[in-house]
Amino acid sequence: xxNKIRLSSKNSGQVxxxxxxxxxxxxxxxSSAIIELRQSKKELYQLMTEQAHSLLESLITASQNTxxxxxxxxxxxxxxxxxxxxxxxQRYEQKRLTIHFLQDITKHSDIYRIHIFDKHxxxxxxxxxxxxxxxxxxxxxxxxxxxxFKGEQDTLVIGYKKARFANQYLYVIALAAEDRSAIVLNIxxxxxxxxxxxIDFGALIKKVVGGxxxxxxxxxxNPQHILAASGNISELDxxxxxxxxxxAFSDSAxxxxxxxxxxxxxxxxxxxxxxxxxxxxxFRIGLSLDPIQDxxxxxxxxxxxxxxVLIIIxxxxxxxxxxxxxxxxxxxxxxxxxxxSGNIIENVSDxxxxxxxxxxxxxxxxxxxxxxxxxxxxxxxxxxxxxxxAAECRKVLEEPSLLKQLNCTIKNQRRELLASKSVFQDSDxxxxxxxxxxxxxxxxxxxxxxxxxxxxxxxGELASxxxxxxxxxxxxxxxxxxxxxxxxxxxxxxxxxxxxxxxxYNEVKRxxxxxxxxxxxxxxQPVQPSRFPLTELFxxxxxxxxxxxxxxxxxxxxxxxxxxxVYWDGNQMKQVFINLIQNAVEAITENGTITLTVxxxxxxxxxxxxxxxxxxxxxKIRQNIFNLYFTTKAKGTxxxxxxxxxIIFEHGGILHVESAPGEGTVFTIKMPVSV
Ligand code: ADP
Numbered sequence: 001x002x003n004k005i006r007l008s009s010k011n012s013g014q015v016x017x018x019x020x021x022x023x024x025x026x027x028x029x030x031s032s033a034i035i036e037l038r039q040s041k042k043e044l045y046q047l048m049t050e051q052a053h054s055l056l057e058s059l060i061t062a063s064q065n066t067x068x069x070x071x072x073x074x075x076x077x078x079x080x081x082x083x084x085x086x087x088x089x090q091r092y093e094q095k096r097l098t099i100h101f102l103q104d105i106t107k108h109s110d111i112y113r114i115h116i117f118d119k120h121x122x123x124x125x126x127x128x129x130x131x132x133x134x135x136x137x138x139x140x141x142x143x144x145x146x147x148x149f150k151g152e153q154d155t156l157v158i159g160y161k162k163a164r165f166a167n168q169y170l171y172v173i174a175l176a177a178e179d180r181s182a183i184v185l186n187i188x189x190x191x192x193x194x195x196x197x198x199i200d201f202g203a204l205i206k207k208v209v210g211g212x213x214x215x216x217x218x219x220x221x222n223p224q225h226i227l228a229a230s231g232n233i234s235e236l237d238x239x240x241x242x243x244x245x246x247x248a249f250s251d252s253a254x255x256x257x258x259x260x261x262x263x264x265x266x267x268x269x270x271x272x273x274x275x276x277x278x279x280x281x282x283f284r285i286g287l288s289l290d291p292i293q294d295x296x297x298x299x300x301x302x303x304x305x306x307x308x309v310l311i312i313i314x315x316x317x318x319x320x321x322x323x324x325x326x327x328x329x330x331x332x333x334x335x336x337x338x339x340x341s342g343n344i345i346e347n348v349s350d351x352x353x354x355x356x357x358x359x360x361x362x363x364x365x366x367x368x369x370x371x372x373x374x375x376x377x378x379x380x381x382x383x384x385x386x387x388x389x390a391a392e393c394r395k396v397l398e399e400p401s402l403l404k405q406l407n408c409t410i411k412n413q414r415r416e417l418l419a420s421k422s423v424f425q426d427s428d429x430x431x432x433x434x435x436x437x438x439x440x441x442x443x444x445x446x447x448x449x450x451x452x453x454x455x456x457x458x459x460g461e462l463a464s465x466x467x468x469x470x471x472x473x474x475x476x477x478x479x480x481x482x483x484x485x486x487x488x489x490x491x492x493x494x495x496x497x498x499x500x501x502x503x504x505y506n507e508v509k510r511x512x513x514x515x516x517x518x519x520x521x522x523x524x525q526p527v528q529p530s531r532f533p534l535t536e537l538f539x540x541x542x543x544x545x546x547x548x549x550x551x552x553x554x555x556x557x558x559x560x561x562x563x564x565x566v567y568w569d570g571n572q573m574k575q576v577f578i579n580l581i582q583n584a585v586e587a588i589t590e591n592g593t594i595t596l597t598v599x600x601x602x603x604x605x606x607x608x609x610x611x612x613x614x615x616x617x618x619x620k621i622r623q624n625i626f627n628l629y630f631t632t633k634a635k636g637t638x639x640x641x642x643x644x645x646x647i648i649f650e651h652g653g654i655l656h657v658e659s660a661p662g663e664g665t666v667f668t669i670k671m672p673v674s675v
Pocket of ligand 1: 579583584585587612614615616617621625630631632633635636637638639640641642665
């Protein structure tokens with residue numbers, strides 16, 4: 001039968017526990033990474049908001065400063081020109097104005113050109129002799145200077161203007177003289193424009209954006225135009241088109257959002273730009289979300305690493321658990337095999353003894369304990385000579401034959417043993433000897449008994465046939481002798497005749513009795529069992545023999561260790577013990593002890609030992625005592641033990657004798673309690 005080994009609940013509980021811890025750790029690691037990702041994103045948004053806010057604040061402040069500076073520069077230039085214009089007007093009105101004077105001023109005061117136009121727009125004086133002439137050159141000053149010519153304005157700041165005949169910008173003012181002539185002063189605005197370019201919004205924005213790659217764009221935008229912007233702003237939406245921008249612009253509030261710009265996610269912050277109470281536009285700043293992406297990437301990388309590590313740990317854990325389980329199963333299987341082999345060795349009916357030279361006896365099973373009537377604990381570690389006498393021991397260990405028969409005396413009992421020896425080498429290279437010993441004493445006894453019984457039966461059958469044939473002529477002889485003794489009187493030796501006739505008759509009678517006895521034996525009564533207490537049988541016998549035993553000073557000791565009921569033929573069994581006790585009494589002759597011991601045996605058997613301390617028998621006699629008509633006694637019949645043996649045999653028992661000269665005789669009967 002195949003044994004299925006299952007994991008014990010303790011072991012599977014441990015596995016569940018390990019898996020639970022692993023899942024918990026994995027969950028903790030992954031969730032902590034996700035929480036960190038969220039937290040970092042939140043913090044970064046916060047940071048970006050603050051950054052964008054302060055950037056916008058700085059931009060607004062810088063822009064305001066730019067505006068202030070530009071205005072201041074314009075004011076300065078204008079005032080300087082006005083001052084010169086005043087001087088020139090005075091000269092003009094005093095009619096002292098000459099070309100030289102004008103050229104002087106232009107030369108020493110960085111003024112590019114000075115023109116005087118009369119109220120019709122005709123250039124009447126100029127610091128510069130123009131080579132150009134024509135209608136077109138007169139039309140433009142006339143149109144621009146119209147407010148002066150018409151008397152609408154005394155001072156006219158014309159501002160920046162492209163030179164007509166050169167790729168050059170000029171800053172221009174005009175002052176009215178009393179006669180509504182216009183005194184026009186130009187300065188080269190190149191430097192001013194350069195300065196403005198350097199400090200205007202566009203420049204400012206470009207400078208700010210150029211400083212960092214994090215800023216995707218900055219733009220100043222009003223509902224109509226983009227006033228200033230960095231880089232590619234073609235994708236920027238109009239204020240009017242976006243609810244977010246409209247709200248921020250009209251609420252004059254700082255606001256942020258995330259939008260898609262140039263195919264990337266951008267964090268945008270907006271703030272309206274107000275200068276001198278006038279809303280100029282909305283500053284928009286787009287910040288790159290790369291840092292967040294970096295964090296994302298980093299955390300995702302970490303998550304991937306964590307996952308890989310977890311997979312590796314999981315795999316290692318799986319291999320570990322699997323190996324442990326396999327080991328556990330193997331251990332269990334090993335234990336089962338070991339227990340099985342242990343149980344087999346322990347429960348096998350043959351005695352098994354394993355020994356090596358170093359450690360002595362290592363295995364001594366319960367059959368061995370029983371055979372040698374010794375406890376295992378007293379034997380383990382000892383040498384084999386503890387169990388066998390030296391000669392037997394040598395025979396067992398040294399003789400190479402595998403199977404051998406031993407006749408040993410164990411605890412004073414002769415035992416016939418069959419021993420088989422095998423040798424093997426264990427993993428420590430120890431030479432181990434395994435002895436399997438079978439006690440065949442009873443088997444041999446049964447066999448001997450069976451053989452005897454067969455012999456007896458054959459002899460009985462032969463003899464009973466002969467006896468039967470003899471009985472009839474013998475009866476005739478007896479009758480004739482009696483008749484002759486009665487009817488005939490011899491003429492001489494009458495007395496001797498009658499005596500001889502009587503002798504013949506008695507001998508015939510004796511032969512007849514012997515034949516009767518023999519036929520009784522040869523045609524036995526069938527066994528008629530009944531239940532009775534065994535003690536009853538022995539107490540009856542004790543009573544029956546008490547007088548004769550007392551006369552001969554022989555003691556009959558009863559040692560009844562088992563006192564149950566038996567289901568035997570009471571009369572036949574009584575005959576058995578009468579014959580045995582009678583033989584013991586005859587053997588002892590005077591002063592001795594007969595001990596009758598009853599002890600329980602396994603499998604519903606009892607053992608009855610009848611021991612006498614008589615002279616015992618030599619081997620030659622012992623071998624023949626169960627033979628029919630074997631007797632050593634002058635008046636013996638030699639039939640008693642044959643009857644004993646037949647009855648025991650018919651009850652399913654075994655009869656065995658042990659005897660040696662000077663050591664008394666022991667008859668042992670092993671009988672089933674019920675026939
Ligand atoms: P018988 O008693 O008529 O001789 P048995 O068959 O009873 O016939 O005995 C056979 C022989 O066995 C005896 O003659 C005797 O030699 C021997 N014998 C039997 N019992 C004992 C005993 N207890 N002690 C010694 N010898 C015995």
